[in-house]
Amino acid sequence: MIEKINVKQIDQGSIVTPKGFQVAGLHSGVKRKRNDLGVLYCEKPANVAAVYTLNKIQAAPIHVTKESIEQENKIQAVIINSGNANACTGEQGRKDAYTMRNVTAEKFQVPEHYIAVASTGIIGLEMPMDKIVPHIEKLEVGVSDTHAAQFGESILTTDTFSKATCFEAEIDGKKVSMAGVAKGSGMIEPNMGTMLGFITTDVNIESDVLQTALKEVVDQTFNCITVDGDTSTNDMVIVLASDLAGNEPLTPNHQDWAAFIELLTKTCEDLAKQIARDGEGATKLIEVEVKGAASNEDAQKVAKSIVGSSLVKTAVFGTDANWGRIIAAIGYSGADVNPETIDMAIGPMTLLKNSQPTGFSEEEATNYLQNETIEINVHLNMDEGIGKAWGCDLTYDYVRINASYRS
């Protein structure tokens, strides 16, 4: 059925393809060279949904953004800086986040609670407000590819490439589009890999409905990637819906609801996979699909356990079809497992049938593991549960990047 839904990727699309959005990005001086300040603006107060880090230590901007959204469930602009996470900065940090919100509201002449704030970068360092404040005024939003590129760069930290995607679908016979920009996971200074996602769409959908959909989709996309298992203090994914596509308000009863969910899923999944592929020091994207679990939840536990295993990650780096490590990761995943009925395949090769080695060709396996995307498929043969997870290999470069001094 998903097949029949017509959601297609727009290669030349960008964060400003959905109607009503403009962006800007520039270098304010928080970072040495690259852009470090960006803004996403909507010509009208957009309906909004957001999910935040589950880390109990949450950075100041997370608190401020929650406060803004709670008031009216509308956001018209998101101000973002990279280079400093404004986390563990106490009272001063909260003041600074409010100042960023206030100055941005002034600039766009909108109420403060229409502004969301996001930061990523070094923890425990006071925000260089002397650099940020004057530059917020200098942000000139627009819809050109240059504007989109400048914005995309302004949210990056140790990312080696900018993550962006754009899809379109038909709802009520009208063309609607959704686009996103994200920055990568890893975590905390010096690698500063907070995960941030900014998604725009022109569909007509109420904030509460959008929130429910986002939570559900994020669980199957952004929450299924792992680079090192660490969770940042600043993670945030926010969706703005401008309601300019002219469709009837979307609800689960809408005839095209499935198309919308597919649109949101494709957007989030594509960004999530780009993040996993760009994990620190990563050379390969690992995609795990689990079927036949007792439940979808169990399937996801198993998939995450496999992509999260340091031993599986190093084996993939070493192009070693080490199924012993994979089966061990399945065993300790916490999911219901029948030790006798596990099938496993790496790419085209079946390694295990009913938990027994099939006698595969090590050479063939090693060749397959040279690829940039490694697929691991597991069938537990218990029930109908399915789940996916994405990760990357563990390399010398991960150690190098993370063992290096902050200075």
Next chain:
Amino acid sequence: MIEKINVKQIDQGSIVTPKGFQVAGLHSGVKRKRNDLGVLYCEKPANVAAVYTLNKIQAAPIHVTKESIEQENKIQAVIINSGNANACTGEQGRKDAYTMRNVTAEKFQVPEHYIAVASTGIIGLEMPMDKIVPHIEKLEVGVSDTHAAQFGESILTTDTFSKATCFEAEIDGKKVSMAGVAKGSGMIEPNMGTMLGFITTDVNIESDVLQTALKEVVDQTFNCITVDGDTSTNDMVIVLASDLAGNEPLTPNHQDWAAFIELLTKTCEDLAKQIARDGEGATKLIEVEVKGAASNEDAQKVAKSIVGSSLVKTAVFGTDANWGRIIAAIGYSGADVNPETIDMAIGPMTLLKNSQPTGFSEEEATNYLQNETIEINVHLNMDEGIGKAWGCDLTYDYVRINASYRS
């Protein structure tokens, strides 16, 4: 109070220091060169307690050992091989584990259910019984230091040193002793780091009481170490009590119960720390102590989250006092945390007071982090909960060891 209990380490002690025990170890040919077959024998059926891996995929010897103990709660000999884990070996694997039990029972002329079996090594490979069986007969047990050393070597895999310890205490005015031998964690072929622990004591204690004590102590010792978060299919810790020390049967009501718990705790903790220090590629032991948590359980969650964080492990390797990573690991540990009241110290240096940086000397911190043992102390200032965990740094060698081919 713990201070007042007189439990002292016996440097020249060994696994056969407790009365009634003898051991042997030799090279049977499962491994290329080093010893790979060992036996621990007690002159009489010993009371026994054991804990096993929580991995749902459990190797054949685990099943056989459980079966033996269930029958009478007595074990007189433990037969152990390294080089092959006899895991994921199906029906044949179970037959082979039974054969090892049977041949060992014959050799010592004791009932089969007095024999425990343990294996560690490559997963999914059939056991080379043609090598193991004839060599079980060749095992000549004794109490010399050479016997102890031969046995200690026979259980090792990628361990770089043999882990052993011995303590003594006074119970009912009688000198009692406890000793242990262990092999290291990491996991699964090629690194083959199953965690195995064999503990002997001459105290008089019933199996069920010993089992309760062991479970409790293992939770605060062996279960508090992590090298890479992976859990093997073969982990086992077993304690044999020969009842030759002549003390009154130990129960929680016994006047010297605390001394016994301390004896067991010191033995397990010392072995656990040796295992963590010998983690694959490790150059440093990381010891985390958490105080002021809402509960002991929460304190342990936080301690484990810190030693388990790849980012903390790489920072320690890089001698980087990166408290941002530590506070993030505290935040995502799942424990109750007040983001405003966290104190943190690395060795002698306070890094955070009430979650705020104290402005420590990076140079001093870097110097401290050159040590071979790194202490991280956290105070959550919430309640009385305390907990400890041990781990090691994450190094280039961990990646090298685990990325290398099995062949």
